[in-house]
Amino acid sequence: MFDTSGWTLNDWRVAYQQGAQPDELLPQLLARCAADDPAWIALLDQDGLDQALTELAATLAQAGGDPARLPLYGVPCAVKDNIDARGFPTTAACPEFAYQPTEDATVVAKLKAAGAVVIGKTNLDQFATGLVGTRSPYGAVANTFDPEVISGGSSSGSASVVARGLVPFALGTDTAGSGRVPAGLNNLVGLKPTRGAFSMTGVVPACRSLDCVSVFALTVDDAAAVSARLTGLDDRDVFSRTGTAAGDGPAIRRPGPIRRLAIPAPHHWLGDDATVAAWQRSLADWPQLGIELVPMAFDPLLELAELLYQGPWVAERHAAIGDFLQQQGESVHPVVRGIIESASQFDASATFRAQYRREELLRRIDQALADVDGLLVPTAPIAPTIAAVQADPLTLNSQLGTFTNFVNLADFCALAIPAGFREDGLPFGVTLISGAWKDQALQTLASQWLNRHPLPLGATDRPRPLETGPDSSQTASPEPGDDTITVAVVG
């Protein structure tokens, strides 16, 4: 009997190399997953597991029978329930909306082709509308460190099952922060790729022009390894794309290692002292990595965020599920319904005016970020209780997105990582942000920083392994010290 709790991809790989079998480990794992756990909307039953193992065997056979050729061979994962995975209904956390997908989402198909096994579908703020994890008929998902505190959302269940070490990684989605806020609140890595890098085919749209699939993992290495499987052009998704960082423009959009990070000036705090204290402690360690932190007024970024929350982009949600809302509005969560129905206040002229305003703000942002390579922000500036969110569902939700909302509108990539704990024991996370296609530079820097911080893995008690980093050629010059040996030349 193995305890796979908190295993990283490497742990799973080693176990299989040493002779463990998927038909041994995965049933044991599923036996530890509770059907009444609100993090799950659906779990593999015996038939589903048999089917999954049969498919895995077929995939292995196609790979010549060599598990080493399947980078995710036999690795269990969870998938947010707005992403299609054959055999499970896709609910988007709305049972009346549910449909039975006839094929996997492109991202799920890619994971399976690499040997991964989807063991269940996870809860979310309905239609991925929220950053709290409470807006679901399947129940509010609790924080993995405190049952009274929110998990964050909308990818609440995916974050919860990874943080508790049930699976080494899970897929989420991230339009306004849904892949980062729950990572920050549960001591996880949350990878929000460059928009278009992962296909959205087979994902229920939120705001189609902004949506991303995201990855939750316990380590940067694991998030990067999964990301490497998911990247690639999909002809069936018109927002899918490939690219490289621009050769000109502001530093934040140019290729190269990250040396200067803008951090938000103090006037952006929201009065949560425990979070502010944790943030300030987390700032101590960047200079040792050769990183200069530059405090900056984030006003144009926050104006861009407001545009997303108060502007016409909500109509993309309406474009996606407006027909369902009209037919079966009573089956939609009232907060979610109120938000999506607010789309009707915007006409086409207002939409174009908001798009012009976005362009104006992007110019101001690029000017402000001309000399920094990225941003460093607290992932979530508050950590409210479920009760507080239920009492004031809109204000706290909006505050949670302070440092996440602007990212997709600005065409940035982001990587949320653990960054210590607040005095009350809740985890604190920070997010590294940079221009499109600079994902690897973020991963390199995050790996270096985490290697200096012996934080536990998620909500488990497992120690953090050293990160190897995605690509050492993008590493910023390390300062002399820890990793160098002083050689005395005696002449």
Next chain:
Amino acid sequence: MFDTSGWTLNDWRVAYQQGAQPDELLPQLLARCAADDPAWIALLDQDGLDQALTELAATLAQAGGDPARLPLYGVPCAVKDNIDARGFPTTAACPEFAYQPTEDATVVAKLKAAGAVVIGKTNLDQFATGLVGTRSPYGAVANTFDPEVISGGSSSGSASVVARGLVPFALGTDTAGSGRVPAGLNNLVGLKPTRGAFSMTGVVPACRSLDCVSVFALTVDDAAAVSARLTGLDDRDVFSRTGTAAGDGPAIRRPGPIRRLAIPAPHHWLGDDATVAAWQRSLADWPQLGIELVPMAFDPLLELAELLYQGPWVAERHAAIGDFLQQQGESVHPVVRGIIESASQFDASATFRAQYRREELLRRIDQALADVDGLLVPTAPIAPTIAAVQADPLTLNSQLGTFTNFVNLADFCALAIPAGFREDGLPFGVTLISGAWKDQALQTLASQWLNRHPLPLGATDRPRPLETGPDSSQTASPEPGDDTITVAVVG
């Protein structure tokens, strides 16, 4: 007394080199411009001329007194009356909308800095809404070859005054074809640059996300020379940009010379036999330049064009002048008013859905154009009379844009050039189209083609000078023949 009629930039340059003076030539020119000519909305009066000559003297002094340092020294030009030029009210062909600009549009300022003199503002389809040249309270502008036929629009007046040789070049604007259709119908060159290459600061918006300033000239060389003065980033215009052709993607968007051109398959004809015959005659000469013509179904391009005409982009016009329309709707041309008010049928959801559709069509277009370097199309597929357009103002207008409407939505640049005459004596034009930032490749090819065609300049009786081309390094390999000398090596 000089007759400057039909002078190219070179003719003006030579005249000044030989001792002519602006205060001699320009008053003579203005004396030949009739205030009741519907092509003009305003002309310099004596005070305005004195002021312009004083400013030109100051510009010359700043250039060290050397006219050779001002590439447009003393050259008269006309400016479409939706573009600000100090000293003239900007009317957009709506007297009640008129305002007195306090500064020049960026493009006008750049022309003046190069020594050009704006001698007047030209008529247009009101608010640049139309491709006909009839929708103006200042009168319908007639075709320069037949007073019963439309000039085309919306840049009707600019095309008319260049075709008649009053000025060597004029500025227009081009959102859906307004800089090309009137060039085609008046035997002119119409340069529609890559979107964002010329600043829109100081131009009354039509569809801000698509609008371009355009150039009318008698020759490609002159259009290219003016274009070279206008290109450049403007921090005050958020749609202003710089760039180069993409290194990957379909051939039409990649850099390099043009060798294969898609031409519309015959099912796209609109039943105008005279135009079809002229088009077929014009196709004969491309192979001699090493160009392969590839007939192709243009359906996805025409679907994109329909999206512009029948979709929510009309709301950009509403965003620009909706407030004026609400307050003084009765002062707006009824056809223009009807078009702009149709914006109210589109809400934000419909706008986003249309934008998704645009992305889908762009993918299909890029697939269809993966192996061609550009498009060759008739500039205007019909040449209707003013009376016919007035009897059916929408259908014929829409037909006129068949091969122009899609260009800005697809992020293409375009160059309309003269291409012969129809049997009834009306001019026929073709347009070369390619991906963003490939303007020079179009100019090179157009120069080569025109050098084989001894067409008159506009509606003047002046012969066409040889084009020198913008950049010989981008020239497609000429076939052996005309320009090579066979050398017999006797051994």
